[in-house]
Amino acid sequence: MAGATKEELTNALDQQAVELFGQERANELRPSLEERAEQLWLLHQAPLDREEEPAVMFFP
């Protein structure tokens, strides 16, 4: 995922959407899938320290 382009991410999400919801619904979702892919692309560009752990329920 880290090296994927926005287009590759959009296609991957689109393929998932077709499998889960069918072609017609995937077409309806296309603009929001593109937006989602843009957000994921941004996220995977972020350089994170290898030691950075996820913050699930991380507060005391």
Place this chain on the structure above:
Amino acid sequence: MKESTYLGAAETATRIRSGRLSPVDAVELCLRRIETLDDKLRAWATVSKRAALDTARALERELEERGPRGPLHGIPVGVKDVYYTAGVKTSAGSKLCEDFVPEYSATAVRRLESAGAIVLGKTACTEFAANDPAPIRNPWNLDHTPGGSSSGSAAAVAARTCFVTLDTQTAGDILRPAAYNGVVGLKPSYGRISRHGTIPVAWSLDTGGVMARSVEDAALALGVLAGHDPEDQSSSSGPVRDYVSTSRGWSDPPTLGLLRRYFYDHASEKVREHTERVVDLLGSAGARIEEVEPPEDLGLVYAAHRTVVFSECAAYHQETFRQRPEDYGPKLRQLIELGQVTPAVSYIQAQRLRRRFARRLGETLHGVDAFITATTPTTAPSDLSETGDRRFQIPWTFAGVPAINMPSGLDRSGLPFGIQLIGALFAEDRLLATAYWCEKALSVDLSPPLEEQRKI
């Protein structure tokens, strides 16, 4: 003397304790306003008229016999319709829950009742506290959105149909409607108020909070609601302060970190100008203003937040959505579908970024009492099909830090502006004290121009 519904919760509680106002009077005043105003506003999903009056009578006797039960003795409150209320319908604005009557009350609701508050009923919200609006109207202009998801609570407090509401925030669900409706909205630190007995949106983000008419009232309510709950695995065991006393006791002008970058890029010109005026005014009153930079790209933070919300929301609804997809509104349906196609690796990356952002934000907040910036990019938009732009409120929910909206004036069309202050993790005492000081310096007291109000 001010009409009782125009007083705040703290002053009303004082009057009730001293016998100058009875709990029954307070409830009847609020019910009368609901009857007169709520046909238009539709802020209330359920009004428990009989139960509220019965409780008020019992609290009246209790006050005479044993004294006040707690700091909210006799105060009528609303509860967002995602909190479980024993014996009272909890629908979360969804068809899927339209017949759901919980057998027990959420911990936060029980704490309000233990402090003597009277639950008038449930305030309406967007479907499952997500993005499909309910037909709730903004009391400042019925053609403008009240925001969301705690839209009913904001409208109810603004229209003075209750004194305080109990709410939740996952993105900007308290601060944004509070800003659009001209009321105080407080989202404390994640874990400060128990989530036990709430219908979730995204477990790792959902944060309990309140709306009220003043900072003092919000502080009063937080003091009642905060505290560890063994039934909520994310509940904080940190100490709870007397937030009212610490707010009142603070007299030194605060140091405020002004956030222009990102916020001014996305804000309308009138919001930018208004924010500058507010900051000048606070500076003239003695506050020290220092411009600060966001410690992370907030566009990236937004993308990470959406990844977490979509994924967790899709997980919660997975089974029900498979069985009854037709019972979901279009926006929530889309949100769940986008969550279903979001890779697990992206979710984990988002949570890793979240940890880094929270740490960096804490470091940046170290040198100031609070950050200050506009709560929303515009005043309430004239689009009832949306609940407004959440990007100014998301960073603080994502980092888990406390934030508060304060009404700061009206635009030329008579819609409220809001200013937000953001504090360090679990430093609600300092944040509320700063907000209290700023509220006094700004001296803004807003009341919506509802025609029907004149008849009450």
